[in-house]
Amino acid sequence: MPSIVVAKGLVKRFGNLVAVDGIDFYVEEGELFGFLGPNGAGKTTTMKMIQCVSPKTSGSLEVAGMKIDEKDREIKRILGVAPQENNLDPDFTTYKNLLVYARYFDIPKAEAERRAKELLKFMQLWEKRDVNIDKLSTGMKRRLILARALINNPRILILDEPTIGLDPQSRHLIWDKLRALKSEGVTIIMTTHYMEEAEQLCDRLVIMNLGKIVTSGVPAEIVKEQAGKSVVETNILPKVMKCVKGFKKEKYEKVGEKIYIYTERPRHVLSTLISECELGKVQVRESTLEDVFIRLTGRELKE
Amino acid sequence: MSFIKYFRPPKVSRLAWKVWLRNKDVFAKTYRVSFIPPFLEPLLYLFAFGFGLGFFITTINFDGLTVSYREFLAPALISISIMNSGFFECSYNSFVRMHYQKTYDAIISTPLNIEDVITGELLWGATRSMINAGIIILVVSAFGLVDLTLVLLVIPLSFLGGLLFSAMGMLFSAITPNIESLNYPVFLLVTPMLLFSGTFFPLSILPGAFQALAFIFPMTHLVGITRGITLNSVGMPQFYSLVWVLVATILLTILSINLMKRRLIQ
Missing domain, CATH: 3.30.70.1150 (ACT-like. Chain A, domain 2)
Incomplete structure (x- = not known):
């Protein structure tokens, strides 16, 4: 399997704070890759660099063979991003949120409508299509954010804490959807605080602490190696x-x-x-x- | 030295248009509410100043012209609307979209970069100015205060002026620590411009130092051009004012985009 994301000596500084301290990692095409670590470990910062919304300080980072500081628009075109924070557009309905987002990717209107309807059904939001997003529950909002991230048929899906604050039912629903996407060949990169989630979903993962990667590999092997x-x-x-x-x-x-x-x-x-x-x-x-x-x-x- | 870099022209793509479309869609959804204030505001000014004050001041002499006070006032009302629409759209409204709704964060995860987002916002602010100016033009034309054929020239001008004040609003959005602090530029800049830009009385009656200060205000130049058009007396002063407005618009637009990028991209 070829690597779709490759980081070498990646560093991110905010003033004096070193948020990401020279990390190396690679993500293979089609795998589900996890970033674990306590708050402030540098996971979200790393994700933001992959997303091309936060420039790196030094080192190299390539996504689908493109350098993040040279081909940001091209990279963003093949990414689907579900942020931790809800940033759905409160001025629109569920359905219109997807349509407006599709427009940012230059997806033609008819195609956007087709995909939006398909995604609303896939994420079990069809009944809520004409509802303004302030009327959605937390779980529905998370699903809509995920649906929105899929509107451009991304090659790589980036999820920052996809199930944070959800009840077990909603969490399992999201897990099922992620497994379905993986089986379609989508590469998924996610951060999580939930160990069970990481063990269940991730093919490989890294654990970060204080801006560094402290271990990496297949979850079961990491456990055997590090904790016996x-x-x-x-x-x-x-x-x-x-x-x-x-x-x-x-x-x-x-x-x-x-x-x-x-x-x-x-x-x-x-x-x-x-x-x-x-x-x-x-x-x-x-x-x-x-x-x-x-x-x-x-x-x-x-x- | 380091400040110079904020005047470098930003790389904006055609995708900025998508942000304009997003705002247009929201506006269209709430058009009933959106159209009422720009319609009522000039009526209030017109009644208070045009008919109230205008009762005592029937004609006014300035720049060698003698016109009725209401005819003097009409282009100022159009200009005030251009300033307010652009400034408020790109200060309070944009700040809400940026800070509270996280709309910019969502958009920059797509092929659009922050430069495109801000450009789209500014173009939308300018469009709001143009829409609102259009409404007022209809109102003042209905009262016979302007010639409807001449005043059509004000429409493209309102887009340019709108862009100028949108960029000014965005500039303050980029540097304000919170939404409450946006009150400062309103009281210290927008309100003085509203009162002292040759809007309600000719600047020539002010003391020299105040006149000089007023000539720094972009609003003074916008009012000057608009009035030149509606009173059919365009000359060199209006040309110089137009150059002034153009230069200020370009500089403020570039500066506001770069400062917003500094704020949001870390």
Whole structure:
């Protein structure tokens, strides 16, 4: 598969703040690629550079073989963008929002009408076609933003937190639509805070922290690599700490009153803890992307 | 030195037109509301000044001409409408679209760049001036204050003047920290221009220093040209004023687009 987005040593500074600190990544055509990271990690900034709405400070970034600072209009023509913030046009109805947006892409009127109707049905908004957008629920607005992003049949779809603030039903609906789009060959690049969403959807992902990429790859492999097979979770007590220090192969992390032990041999760890230490509550579970995320980006609040 | 770069001509594409169309569509949707203020406003001025003040001042002498006060006033009312329409469209209205509605953010995710968006906004502001000037022309013609054939020349002028004041409004939108602060240019610039640009009385009766100040106002030149047309006395002063308006329009347009880009593209 050829790469459709390639970044090398990409840097973005805002005055003294380094928002994106020399990152390298590539996105293959047809895959669903995720950007994960705490708030302020540089995900949205990176997305905005791909979208050609925020110029890079240095490094290189190519989209579909075109340099972002040379061919911005051409790149934007093949992108579909669904921003985090609702920026639907409040002066128009649901249907008219799509038509007006289609016009920015020079899509002829008849074709725009055909696509708008098709997309409203695809996103289950057909009944709301003549409703002004202030009458739409949050979930409907998100779907309309997604429909709008698809009006130009984009090769690359860029989604910034596509399911933020949605109820589980709306979230699953969006996931289904994204899978359907992927199967049609659309490349999807998304940011998310939801680990479950990333594990479910992303073929590959990167985790960013403080403007840098801290890990990248296939979600299941990242989890295996960074957090091992299992996690043993227990309360921090002096005796427990002594025990834990006895484990030579295990990495661990202390958070508040709890300690998380990442391990390939959960039975051994558990039995040692039970037989040799005085334990409070203990829990053994499979490692998840969330464990990796927290290990790599720290537990403390970022803002 | 660094300020010079804001006078570099921006790269604008034909796609700017799409923004004009967007605004036209909104306007067409709300045309009943959109047409009432530009129709009522000149009537209020006409009654207050033309018929109220005009009761005491029947004729007025200026630049060697003697005309009725209402005929003197009519071109000023057209000019005021040109100024207000363009300025308010591209200050308050554009600020709302930019800041609250995030309309510009949505549009620049398409093949349009911010330069196209702002250009489309300015062309729309100029169009609003032209529409509103057209309405007033009908009103003052109905009262027999202007010759309907002569005054048609004011239509293209209203687009140019509209662009000038739209760019001025956009300039303040680009630098204002919030929407409330847009009140400052209104009180400190637009209102003085409305009162002291030869609108309600000839500038020649002002003290010299004030006259000089008034000649900096673009509004003075717009009123001068409009009045020259409606009173059929176009001469060199109107030509110089037209050059002044053209130069100011070009500079303000470029400056407002570049400053808006500075504000929005980071």
